[in-house]
Amino acid sequence: MATDTTMNKPGLLAHAGGYKAMALVALVTILSLGLLANDTRWIYLLVYVWFGVAYGVFLQYGRFCMASAVRDLFAIKVPRMAVGVMIATALFSITAGLVTVSGYSTFHPHPLGWHIIAGGLIFGFGMIFTGGCASGSLYKTGEGNMGSMLVLLSISFSMALFADLGSWSNSLAPAGWAESALEKGMPEELSVTDGWFDLFTAGYVWNLSGGTVADMVGTGNVWIDVFVGNVLLTAMLPTLVILVILYVSTYRKGFIRRNKLQSLSFGDEMRGIWGMITTSKNTAIAGLGLGIFAGLQMWATGALREHYEIFNFGELLMKMGYTEGLSIQETVFDPGYWYITTQEAQLGGWVLNLFGRDVTDNIFFGLQNGIPNPLINAPLLMSVGIIVGASILALSRREFKWKVPNMETAVFAIVGGALMGIGARLGMGCNVGAFFAAVTNGDLTGWIFLAGMLIGGLLGVKAFNMWLNRKSAGDEFDI
Amino acid sequence: MLGKIIQGIRMFLGNLFHWKDEEAHAHRHSSVTRINESVELPGHGLVQIGCRVECESEGCPRPQLLTLKALNEVDRGVVVEVVTDNLSVVETMPSMMDIYEGVHLGTVQGKDNWCIYVRREI
Numbered sequence A: 001m002a003t004d005t006t007m008n009k010p011g012l013l014a015h016a017g018g019y020k021a022m023a024l025v026a027l028v029t030i031l032s033l034g035l036l037a038n039d040t041r042w043i044y045l046l047v048y049v050w051f052g053v054a055y056g057v058f059l060q061y062g063r064f065c066m067a068s069a070v071r072d073l074f075a076i077k078v079p080r081m082a083v084g085v086m087i088a089t090a091l092f093s094i095t096a097g098l099v100t101v102s103g104y105s106t107f108h109p110h111p112l113g114w115h116i117i118a119g120g121l122i123f124g125f126g127m128i129f130t131g132g133c134a135s136g137s138l139y140k141t142g143e144g145n146m147g148s149m150l151v152l153l154s155i156s157f158s159m160a161l162f163a164d165l166g167s168w169s170n171s172l173a174p175a176g177w178a179e180s181a182l183e184k185g186m187p188e189e190l191s192v193t194d195g196w197f198d199l200f201t202a203g204y205v206w207n208l209s210g211g212t213v214a215d216m217v218g219t220g221n222v223w224i225d226v227f228v229g230n231v232l233l234t235a236m237l238p239t240l241v242i243l244v245i246l247y248v249s250t251y252r253k254g255f256i257r258r259n260k261l262q263s264l265s266f267g268d269e270m271r272g273i274w275g276m277i278t279t280s281k282n283t284a285i286a287g288l289g290l291g292i293f294a295g296l297q298m299w300a301t302g303a304l305r306e307h308y309e310i311f312n313f314g315e316l317l318m319k320m321g322y323t324e325g326l327s328i329q330e331t332v333f334d335p336g337y338w339y340i341t342t343q344e345a346q347l348g349g350w351v352l353n354l355f356g357r358d359v360t361d362n363i364f365f366g367l368q369n370g371i372p373n374p375l376i377n378a379p380l381l382m383s384v385g386i387i388v389g390a391s392i393l394a395l396s397r398r399e400f401k402w403k404v405p406n407m408e409t410a411v412f413a414i415v416g417g418a419l420m421g422i423g424a425r426l427g428m429g430c431n432v433g434a435f436f437a438a439v440t441n442g443d444l445t446g447w448i449f450l451a452g453m454l455i456g457g458l459l460g461v462k463a464f465n466m467w468l469n470r471k472s473a474g475d476e477f478d479i
Numbered sequence B: 001m002l003g004k005i006i007q008g009i010r011m012f013l014g015n016l017f018h019w020k021d022e023e024a025h026a027h028r029h030s031s032v033t034r035i036n037e038s039v040e041l042p043g044h045g046l047v048q049i050g051c052r053v054e055c056e057s058e059g060c061p062r063p064q065l066l067t068l069k070a071l072n073e074v075d076r077g078v079v080v081e082v083v084t085d086n087l088s089v090v091e092t093m094p095s096m097m098d099i100y101e102g103v104h105l106g107t108v109q110g111k112d113n114w115c116i117y118v119r120r121e122i
Helices: A018-039 A038-060 A068-076 A080-102 A115-131 A133-143 A146-163 A167-171 A175-183 A196-203 A211-217 A222-259 A266-278 A281-308 A311-321 A342-354 A363-369 A378-396 A409-424 A430-441 A445-474 B003-017 B022-026 B063-072 B087-099
Strands: A476-478 B030-039 B045-054 B079-084 B100-107 B114-120
Touching: A018 A038, A038 A133, A038 A281, A038 A311, A038 A378, A038 A409, A068 A133, A068 A445, A068 B063, A068 B087, A080 A222, A080 A266, A080 A281, A080 A430, A080 B030, A080 B087, A115 A146, A115 A430, A115 B003, A133 A146, A133 A378, A133 A430, A146 A342, A146 A363, A146 A409, A167 A196, A175 A196, A196 A363, A196 A409, A211 A222, A211 A363, A222 A266, A222 A311, A222 A430, A222 A445, A222 B087, A266 A281, A281 A430, A409 B087, A430 A445, A445 B079, B003 B045, B030 B100, B030 B114, B045 B063, B063 B079, B063 B087, B063 B114, B079 B087, B087 B100, B087 B114
Parallel strands: A476 B030, B045 B079
Antiparallel strands: B030 B045, B079 B114, B100 B114
16 A cells, blocks of 8 residues: 655744745735836736746646656656646636636637647657756746756747747748748838748748637537537547546556456446546646636736726836837737746847847747846746746745756756747747647647647657666666 | 855856766766665554665656666565655656556655655565
8 A cells, every 4th residue: 555654744834945935925925016006007917927926836736747747658657747737638628618708818729730740749859858848847947946947048048049040041941931921011120031930930820720619619609619619629528538548558557456356347447547537636736726727817817908908918018118128019928828938938039139139020029029128028927926936835845955957957958948949939839838728728739739749758758768778877776 | 045056056067067076976877776774664664675776866757767677676575765856756656656566655755855665566
């Protein structure tokens, strides 16, 4: 009988970590109050910050990481994290559905094309080496893991550089993309025919279309469209199928052995599936929390946009006198829901700009997202909030530890992070924006991204195992 | 905290430029060794440990793979102690024992690491 005997778990105030966690909460509260005293309209930005803190707490609690899910599944055939992620997906779809029905959804479906699977593949391959997906790297940074910090930096700069590829990359794009990009009639300062990523965006992605399954169902009754199309068909049913596959291919054999069963009745199978689900309890609880808060964030941001009569945070920043770093449409990246990577790309772009590289002459920064100062970049502060939230919980649970990467981990973090960054830009998001948020809002491209991520993850595990076997020669194995 | 950051940077640079930093060097390789020690585990009393898997500073899935390798090598009933500072390993190990032919006896949190105790069953 397995017994969890994790000992030495004192109360919150019985150790220094508890005080540090409380100090962090106090610091964020004081800074928030200071901002509100300056201008109450900062509430829009603070919604991002505090939801980020909540996401960080849940991510650390459930150790919610797609890299762990894929790697554990393929490397050691343990489905625990994959099961948790699937349950989280199903639960999040319900809250997302409620927000959509209420009319406050800020979600936009992604255009469907080969780039989704290619992006997922590159992202999945990279994340096996970094040991964390986009959200995983954020919460691990909050636990004091400096390797994950390196991953985040690598993702940030690789995305910024990929979005701002120079003229040398033009020849890598099909000729048709340039013609198509020109037809879009974009402002000259964007130079949309110069740079692979601009050609890819204007000449390829903009020609594609996307939509949600609710749109396809189209009965006219929003409840039926959303809950049948988005929740049941897009999230629940595929999740159920995946759970059954995971049970049969990994968990079932051990379940039969432990319970000394000769043949399994339907009831036994159900008990087995339930047993598999309950081993992922923490991740599932985290998923439920993430789902509820992600839905609440969409609702809160939607309500604030209505209150301030704006469509984008850039308009509010303009009214507050902050014009620097906005796109030529006077907008900034403002998804209004849980999203990671674009804001990190903005950070990379902002730093590159600071050092003299003009990154505003492309579509990604110049037209769509801008490069606002990190201190007023709401989604970026949401990412900071995730790190802070994870730190708060890790400190209070005595799980915070400064971990310095060795040379091997640092190289994997930088190279893997760069691949994740390229994959995220190509696939129009990461495991959160391109998979989690997409699938739960009825966008089938999320499953395509996941398929790519699984293929990439499988290849990554194969390559990683080859490296491990080579490295094993250096291990002492004295038994 | 500042001291820890400086120590961290020192260790990182030490690894980067191969400075002879004993602490950094000591953690560069994992080890699996036969031991004969005992430990008090809640719910199990005094337990005899037959093998130790040292894998601090190692990322997943290396500690899990080394543990499986160790469980394959030891005799039935032998308890293996896995020393790690990786929380993912701590979380994964009980589930891994559900799949493989072992039992998770417990996990003890130390100051800077965790000791996980698993026993070969078959």
